[in-house]
Each structure stands twice: as C-alpha cells, then as structure tokens.
Amino acid sequence: MKVTHRGLLLAVSASLMYLSMAASVSAAPFQALQPLPKQPPIPQDNPMSRAKVALGQQLFFDPRLSVTGTHSCNTCHNVMAGGEDGRAVSIGVNGKPGPRGAPTVWNAAFSTVLYRDGRAVSLEDQVKTHLLSATEMGMPNEQAVVARIAAIPGYVSQFTKVFGGAEAVSYTNIAKAIATYERTLVTPDSAYDRYLRGDKRAISAQAKRGLDEFQKVQCVSCHFWVNMAGPVPGLAFQMGEGFYELFPNYKGSTYEQQYQLADDLGRYNVTGIESDRRMWRVTGLRNVSVTAPYFHNGTVKKLGEAVRVMGKTQLNVDLTDQQVQDITVFLDTLTGKFPEQKMPRLPLTPNGSVIDPPLQ
Amino acid sequence: MKVTHRGLLLAVSASLMYLSMAASVSAAPFQALQPLPKQPPIPQDNPMSRAKVALGQQLFFDPRLSVTGTHSCNTCHNVMAGGEDGRAVSIGVNGKPGPRGAPTVWNAAFSTVLYRDGRAVSLEDQVKTHLLSATEMGMPNEQAVVARIAAIPGYVSQFTKVFGGAEAVSYTNIAKAIATYERTLVTPDSAYDRYLRGDKRAISAQAKRGLDEFQKVQCVSCHFWVNMAGPVPGLAFQMGEGFYELFPNYKGSTYEQQYQLADDLGRYNVTGIESDRRMWRVTGLRNVSVTAPYFHNGTVKKLGEAVRVMGKTQLNVDLTDQQVQDITVFLDTLTGKFPEQKMPRLPLTPNGSVIDPPLQ
DSSP: OOOOSTTHHHHHHHHHHHHHHHTTOOOOOOOSOOOOOSSOOOOTTSOOOHHHHHHHHHHHTOGGGSTTSOOOHHHHSOTTTTSSOSSSSOBOTTSSBOSSOOOOOTTGGGOSSBSTTOOBSSHHHHHHHHHHOTTTTOOSOHHHHHHHHHTOHHHHHHHHHHHOSTTOSOHHHHHHHHHHHHTTOOOOOOHHHHHHTTOTTSSOHHHHHHHHHHHHTTGGGTSOTTTTSSOEETBEEOTTOOOEEESSSSTTOHHHHHTTTTSSOBTHHHHOOGGGTTEEEOOOOTTGGGSOSBSTTOOBOSHHHHHHHHHHHHHOOOOOHHHHHHHHHHHHTTOOOOOOOBOOOOOOOTTOOSSSSOOO | OOOOSTTHHHHHHHHHHHHHHHTTOOOOOOOSOOOOOSSOOOOTTSOOOHHHHHHHHHHHTOGGGSTTSOOOHHHHSOTTTTSSOSSSSOBOTTSSBOSSOOOOOTTGGGOSSBSTTOOBSSHHHHHHHHHHOTTTTOOSOHHHHHHHHHTOHHHHHHHHHHHOSTTOSOHHHHHHHHHHHHTTOOOOOOHHHHHHTTOTTSSOHHHHHHHHHHHHTTGGGTSOTTTTSSOEETBEEOTTOOOEEESSSSTTOHHHHHTTTTSSOBTHHHHOOGGGTTEEEOOOOTTGGGSOSBSTTOOBOSHHHHHHHHHHHHHOOOOOHHHHHHHHHHHHTTOOOOOOOBOOOOOOOTTOOSSSSOOO
16 A cells, blocks of 8 residues: 555545444544554564563663674663664664664554664564664674573573473564563553543643644644554554655755755665655654654754654645744653663573673 | 782781771671671762662663763663673773773672772762763763753752752762662672571582682682672771782783783773782672673683682682682672662653754
C-alpha cells in the first residue's frame, strides 16, 4: 500500500471502520485522535512473560552486546531519559557520529516498521540488524553475539528457563527477549490522553488551540492514531507495512537547504525504488518535546522550529508565530508517564571478561 | 608516610592499636582480616541524605555530563555489573582506548586515594578530575559542566533542595552529590564476610586452604583490612594519604615483559618524584573475580594468572598450581551482595537538548 498524505486519513478511516465492522464491533465514527493503550500489540510468536521481560531488560542494558563492550542498546536509546540520546546523530562503537539520529525506544512497539527508513519489519528484526551494524553495536556476525551471551552462565540459565531447549541461547531468542522488554516501554497517561478520555481541564486553553490548529492545518493527516504516527500493527497496517511520507513534500523551501533536509534519500537507500526517494516513516509524536533535536539528521534544535519547518515542507503552510506557539504547547501535552523500573543486575563471569580478549 | 610491604602489616597493626587505645576502646589484638562494614566513612563536609543520594545517582547515570552526551560515569564504572567495564583499558569520549583500565566503583569509598596512581584525594576530587579528562568525559572546563546541569530545570530544583542557596548548582556540589551516591555502593555479606563473622561453613575447604596460603605467602601484607587494600580513611591513614606499593616489586621476571607490567610509571607520572616510579595504589580485592581483566593495563585475563604474577613480582614466590587454584577459589568468596537499585529517571529539557548544539 503506497499512500501519500492527501486523502490518507480518509482511506485509513474507511479501512479502520471496515476492520471495526469485520470484528462485529459497533462502527463508531473514525476518531483520528486516540489515547495510548497501556500495552502495544504483542506478536503471536513472541508472547510476553515476566521472566522474558527481565531477561530482555538485562540484555538491553548490557554493553557486552557491542564488540567493544562499551555500548548497550540503552547508550543511544536511553530509557532513563526520553528513549534516545539527545544528539543530532548518534555515535556507535566506532566512536564516530553516524548519519542519523536515534529514534526514541519509548512506544516504538506501536510502529509497523522500525528505523526511520523502515528497513526492519519488527522490533525483533530491528535488534538483529542493530547488533551487526558497524556504526552501531559493531558485532562481526550472529555467531559472535551468541558466543558472547553463551559464555555468561547467568544468561544461559535464564534463556533455558524462558525459551527451553538445548539451543535456547540463539540469535533469534536474544532478539525476542530484547523486543519483549521494549514492548513494556510505553508512556501512557499524558495530559493529552487524560484530555481525550474526558478530563477537559487536563490541558490548557493554549494547548487546546494548538490541538485545533494541529487538525486544521492537517498535521493530523499523518500524525494520528495512538502514537501520533498513523496506523499501528494489526490495525489498518500489518507489521512490516510501513506508513511513509515524502519529506520534504513541498520541495524548494529555504528550510530544505538550511537544515539539509533533502540530502538523505531515506527509504530509497533501502529499496532502490525511484518512488522511495526521500520517503520516511512518519515519526510518532509521543514525548516529542523531550526528544530534541529533530528530524532524521537532528539539524533542527527546537520543537517550535520543527513545527514551522513541517508546516512549510509538508503542508505548504506558513504558520504564524501564534500557531507555532500553540501547536508547540499542545505537543508538550504528549509527554507521558515513564514507568518506574528496577535497575537490572547483569550476570557476571567469574575469573574472566567476555570482552577482553576480543573475540577470535 | 612512605611504606613498603616489608613490615608494613606490623606498622599498621601498631598504628591501629594506638588508635584503638586512643579512642578508649579495649585494645584487641590486630586482625588483618575484617568484614566489610555496611557503610564506608562519611566525610564531615559532605553528609549523606536520601535526596542527595538520589540526585547523585541521576548524575552518575547521566551521559549529559560528557561533552558528547554519550558517556556517563556508569559507562566505564558499570554499577549494573562489577563496577567497571570488563575491558583491559577504557574508552572515553574520544572513542579511543585509554592507557589504563577502570577500577571498580563498588566499595571505592573505602579507599584513601582514588585512581590507580592516587592522583585524587577523595571521591569528590576524583569526580572533578574525571569530568574534565580528555580521555574520559571530555568536558572543556568546570563552567561548561555547571552550565549543562544548570540548563536542566529538574536538576536545578533538586540542587536547590539538597544544597540550598543561589549557587546550589556548582562544580563542587555536582561532585559532592555523585560522591554521596558512590558511598552507597557497598557490597557486604560475601561468603568471606560471613566466614569472618563466624559462619564456618560459609566458604569451602578449598577456599579455607586458599585463605591460609593468602596469609602464609604474605599476599595479606598489602591486601588486608576491610577492603583487602590496606588502610581505610580515618583508620591508620587519612583521606588523601595513599597506600602505595612498588609494582613490579621484584624486577626482571618473565611476566614483566609478557604483560608489559613495568611500562607505565604509575604514581611517578603524578609527582615526578624518583621514588614514586612504578608505585601504585594497592588494589582492593572485593569482587575481584568478577572484575577481569587484571592490573592497570588489563593485560592479564584470568584471575589465576593474576595470582601467579603477583606471587612472582611482588613476593618473589613461584606459587604451585595448587596454591594458585586454592587462592583463586578463596578470592571468589570475596564477591559480595550487590544491593538492588531503582533505575533513576533523568530530568529532561522540554523543547531542546543540552547536548546539541555543543556548548559555545
């Protein structure tokens, strides 16, 4: 399904109503704005369990999953913060800034594809590619990752307990455990959610004006549904089916050069298909005010400026200062509650490090 | 006070007994082996409080204290693990391996000096030098660190609450908060501690043989008292007064070249004093079996080999395989209980990252 923003909301609306009717639920009018559920969709082949979440959390925070032993998933997707690293572009094990910024891991489980260019079709797939990327975790191959984890007795016993079988420590199971933990990283109960649920005083008058503008100028035509990023897995779109938009959509604005918005060809780099040039996954707006800087290359530092840029490049609208301020205040209400977590203890290896000497 | 290992235990013993008598406590015979207290010494000018510990924990885990926003204290001193990074030598913000390995932060509060060469006279002092080191956190100067933290409203309110005054966010207070958190990083109740307290079955027969050997061959002449690292602050030595040893003490062993043990001049690099050549702070042995690799340059991968090297280079003893095995099994009983912790939430900055753009 290739879609552009024009008429998309209508198409999805029809699709969702169809799904709704197919499931024999009364077909209420389509509501583009939806509060965030407490749980994201869970794939049938990777059910949740408390033990798997605990294992996945340990792995997520374990720098031994990087070739140098210096980077964990959390290094660039900081769960203690907004789920990313506050940098324009991230720095992996090679010590050099990469080409793009890390998207937040909070609420990532509501995405139908992962990475800004949609090159991973599930959280599990994303973990698998992440570990082997030279500019990220830098592990040489799947076998090396499995060997690292299999050399840590405390992990072996947990994998056996969670997944069973003689081959419990496998690359697939490592990815499954981490993805399972990531599915717990949900930030419900933002002021916006409380507002949608009926608490009319949950957001300010200015935020309400911002929400009106957000809909009137059609930001909502892409940034809708629970994660403000369009369809979620199993609802209108299936996992792996990306909701992409052209960015910049209206070419030639002064912002394009100022912020180098057109230099990266986005999804085209994955598929090589002409029509994928500068197509990007629509970014979720949950917690957007605490995940600066903005866009794939992090060139825009402030949320207000990002709103102004989006108005011009995506909708061909010159937003007024008042509109920008109102929308920004509204977006600030999308910051949810970050659940308290216990700090994991990483299983240790008596009498030797698995990092040094380096793997053969 | 310049001491060598010969006769040191006796000197410290006399000193401790003197202190003991001076404090009008009954002068029990000196016991070189002591269980780990639940709390380390607390300096008078930086008292503990729950709020200060919580603030210090946030700062300890906050990568925004590094110039790139990529490294927190925890990156190299991993509290979720053995308090270090499992690497031979650490990698700082410049992306390159540094000259030495990170010592564990667990029980570091029992040290009279910090860093392997003793160049910091307190935990507070260590934090201050760490943040500005180009090969560690890489911040350009104290003002830049204070500016970073002062730009985060959630920190400003906490500093004001904990330290009071208009200048609550100061370089000294940042260091005080982190040091306060570090003073909670204590691992009591190892099998060895339970053994010392009277539980004769807490350690195995082999570990007991190892403990005997540890004393007979005089490992204990340096590795004694609560942290198995000699004097603790306020007891025999004051803070800032380091307990150093020559390493290698007996020159010319084959290990010296094999593991490049004599290449780094240790404390001499700090003082420039001839007699400080290759002098090193005696390393604590708590949790030693889970903090491989070993020595200042991390060239020795396994604990057994480290024991063998120490026997030869420090005591001129060729330990037998049996002695090495027994001592290693004993050292394994020094792994304590790592207290459960809550994961900190880092205060965020709506509408802008403090990392990017970089500080002016």
